[in-house]
Amino acid sequence: MFGAIEAGGTKFVCGVGTGPGDLETIQIPTTSPAATIDAAIDFFRPHRSELCAIGIASFGPVDLRVDSWTYGYITSTPKPGWRNVDLAGAIRKSLDLPIGFDTDVNGAALGEARWGAARKLTDFLYLTVGTGIGGGALAEGQVVHGLIHPEMGHIRVPHDHANDPFEGSCPFHGDCLEGLASGPAIQARWGVSGRDLPIGHPGIALEASYLALGLANWVCTLSPQRIVMGGGVMQQERLFPLIRQELLRLLNGYIAAREITECVDQFIVPAGLGSRAGVLGALVLAEQAAKAND
Amino acid sequence: MFGAIEAGGTKFVCGVGTGPGDLETIQIPTTSPAATIDAAIDFFRPHRSELCAIGIASFGPVDLRVDSWTYGYITSTPKPGWRNVDLAGAIRKSLDLPIGFDTDVNGAALGEARWGAARKLTDFLYLTVGTGIGGGALAEGQVVHGLIHPEMGHIRVPHDHANDPFEGSCPFHGDCLEGLASGPAIQARWGVSGRDLPIGHPGIALEASYLALGLANWVCTLSPQRIVMGGGVMQQERLFPLIRQELLRLLNGYIAAREITECVDQFIVPAGLGSRAGVLGALVLAEQAAKAND
Numbered sequence: 001m002f003g004a005i006e007a008g009g010t011k012f013v014c015g016v017g018t019g020p021g022d023l024e025t026i027q028i029p030t031t032s033p034a035a036t037i038d039a040a041i042d043f044f045r046p047h048r049s050e051l052c053a054i055g056i057a058s059f060g061p062v063d064l065r066v067d068s069w070t071y072g073y074i075t076s077t078p079k080p081g082w083r084n085v086d087l088a089g090a091i092r093k094s095l096d097l098p099i100g101f102d103t104d105v106n107g108a109a110l111g112e113a114r115w116g117a118a119r120k121l122t123d124f125l126y127l128t129v130g131t132g133i134g135g136g137a138l139a140e141g142q143v144v145h146g147l148i149h150p151e152m153g154h155i156r157v158p159h160d161h162a163n164d165p166f167e168g169s170c171p172f173h174g175d176c177l178e179g180l181a182s183g184p185a186i187q188a189r190w191g192v193s194g195r196d197l198p199i200g201h202p203g204i205a206l207e208a209s210y211l212a213l214g215l216a217n218w219v220c221t222l223s224p225q226r227i228v229m230g231g232g233v234m235q236q237e238r239l240f241p242l243i244r245q246e247l248l249r250l251l252n253g254y255i256a257a258r259e260i261t262e263c264v265d266q267f268i269v270p271a272g273l274g275s276r277a278g279v280l281g282a283l284v285l286a287e288q289a290a291k292a293n294d
Numbered sequence: 295m296f297g298a299i300e301a302g303g304t305k306f307v308c309g310v311g312t313g314p315g316d317l318e319t320i321q322i323p324t325t326s327p328a329a330t331i332d333a334a335i336d337f338f339r340p341h342r343s344e345l346c347a348i349g350i351a352s353f354g355p356v357d358l359r360v361d362s363w364t365y366g367y368i369t370s371t372p373k374p375g376w377r378n379v380d381l382a383g384a385i386r387k388s389l390d391l392p393i394g395f396d397t398d399v400n401g402a403a404l405g406e407a408r409w410g411a412a413r414k415l416t417d418f419l420y421l422t423v424g425t426g427i428g429g430g431a432l433a434e435g436q437v438v439h440g441l442i443h444p445e446m447g448h449i450r451v452p453h454d455h456a457n458d459p460f461e462g463s464c465p466f467h468g469d470c471l472e473g474l475a476s477g478p479a480i481q482a483r484w485g486v487s488g489r490d491l492p493i494g495h496p497g498i499a500l501e502a503s504y505l506a507l508g509l510a511n512w513v514c515t516l517s518p519q520r521i522v523m524g525g526g527v528m529q530q531e532r533l534f535p536l537i538r539q540e541l542l543r544l545l546n547g548y549i550a551a552r553e554i555t556e557c558v559d560q561f562i563v564p565a566g567l568g569s570r571a572g573v574l575g576a577l578v579l580a581e582q583a584a585k586a587n588d
Contacts, residue, residue, distance in 0.1 A: 061550060076550040123440035135515070142434035146417035146517025148551050155511040156544065158452050172548040217449040221429070221515050223440025250450065254466040256355065256370040257442050 055285025057107025100285030107281030109136030116272030230271030349579025351401025394579030401575030403430030410566030524565030
């Protein structure tokens, strides 16, 4: 059995199990690092003897470089109190188990690859659109990490100020994609949350157009076999057909792949694991850590 | 010994050798497929018995799926006469050698990784800015291919029409990055080529600002350890400091990696192999094909 933590900015989801069929989870509100991490450890302690490893899929930025002295830390987050917190180290020291550690979106991508909407794919993008916009990618079967880890939500896309005078909500970049199309951006622009935008509201088409611009850029950069979209904003299901249509318009036939041009309904899909992608992905991280420890 | 072909839209560079020290090349103007490919075969034929394999780094789009019946073809190119040309097959059939085949930019990325400015890196981007804009990426040590292959030049970036009324030169997308910042775009906008823009010409800063937008998006998407830039436009060396400065301004400290924030001169660098990156990359493709054939 494995332990799994989806460490989010508002809640920690902790679970034990082996997969979607038997995973039992609890939720812990994210308060101070000490209180939150202690509550997570308390959840796992009774299961300690059954567990082979614990996986953590964490909000970030995080340090994923195994040779770094801050490996396993949450690093430069603006979240009060959570800057430079040794999340993986605290769990490992208390429970003395191998720890798998990655970003929340990389974890969710792994979960979708194992049990969700990206099974058998070697190259795909998992994108979450909620409080922030984040992406986890597999390329050639490997999770993309690179120098730090991707921060996909912060790409720049065209912003027609005449059509959308909203300046963007990203404290670092203003009108990057996250600044234009995250949940808080929708709330700030329209005074209503993304999932509550009513039928016919102009915010739905605008949101779809920004997300499609992001997807077009990732299609050109990563050439994914599929894009899996989750997060609170994507619970507004009307977005999916609009995004697909706008993506095709933007690509304009240049990427001559039938998987895109003729099967866009299977190319842009909702997360198969819904809101459990992250914690199930953490379970995959635990499995990997156990294997690496063998 | 290996054979190498950099198959470009204006010339084929063919070579035999084992690396930068002994590679001997010739150039063949790209005319009709039959004449060009026959000339390449004629170059290799006297070396046939010494060669273990031939690598081809080709302009595209190309079909890289080994299980496809058009594997090794140049596919949907707008170049007259070259649509659906079985480039790899023609070379293989005539010379009866294992063939390595990839895009020109993926080849150049492999060349830079082996002998150039990206040695020992597992995650980097090679970008060429010339007749078109193209990128080849390594992620976790693997060349990124995905569904088809990346077409990085076609990402959308902000375009301030008030500051730059040029509509863009891409026949598919108008003002995608390639449409705004490729060599032909510079020529169409200013009536002068990128490398000939004189000191103080506003086109230099504008070009740097577009390229920096592209790089910012790729930094956020791929988290490269380095970005290597080649191609005719990048022979305008004044671009490098402007691009670096603008990239730092765009990222605004969000990607908290000292490799970027403190060492941007080593983060954005010119191609180490210059114009030989492609043909040397084809040599790496040949090596890989020989190994796969063993």
